[in-house]
Amino acid sequence: MQDTIDLFRRELGLSIEKPEAEVFRRLAELIGTRAARLSTCGIAGICKKKNLTTCHVGADGSVFNKYPHFKARGAEALREIFGWPKGQRDQIQILPAEDGSGVGAALIAALTIKRIQDGHTVGVIDAQAILNGTTAHKRKMSIMDPAHISK
Numbered sequence: 001m002q003d004t005i006d007l008f009r010r011e012l013g014l015s016i017e018k019p020e021a022e023v024f025r026r027l028a029e030l031i032g033t034r035a036a037r038l039s040t041c042g043i044a045g046i047c048k049k050k051n052l053t054t055c056h057v058g059a060d061g062s063v064f065n066k067y068p069h070f071k072a073r074g075a076e077a078l079r080e081i082f083g084w085p086k087g088q089r090d091q092i093q094i095l096p097a098e099d100g101s102g103v104g105a106a107l108i109a110a111l112t113i114k115r116i117q118d119g120h121t122v123g124v125i126d127a128q129a130i131l132n133g134t135t136a137h138k139r140k141m142s143i144m145d146p147a148h149i150s151k
Helices: 003-014 018-049 064-067 070-082 100-117 127-132
Strands: 055-059 092-097
Touching: 003 018, 018 055, 018 092, 055 070, 064 092, 070 092, 070 127, 092 100
Parallel strands: 055 092
Antiparallel strands: none
């Protein structure tokens, strides 16, 4: 508890007593638990909608990777939502995604080019400039064809 008291003094210039530190620490724990559970609801909703009973979900970001107990709290929420018995291996696992942001950006770019090629330009400011910046304008190709996606 002393580390919480020291943190308040050092970072905020506030002097707090042990009972106050306990309340603040418990509050932070509750907020972290709620965040993990809310993020897991989205995962569970997608899995239920797609009828996925087993899969791996990639999570990117410092909250998932560094926030204490975030992954464990998310896994616990999935167990509750799907009613998995204790001691059983989780059917849906949340794992850290390496360079998830970069992969996500590349996927969005590829999907945008595909939409433009198909004539769907709503929300695209300069479709021709986007196509001119790619090799897709030189020959019509399927952006989402696995042969064109590097590993």
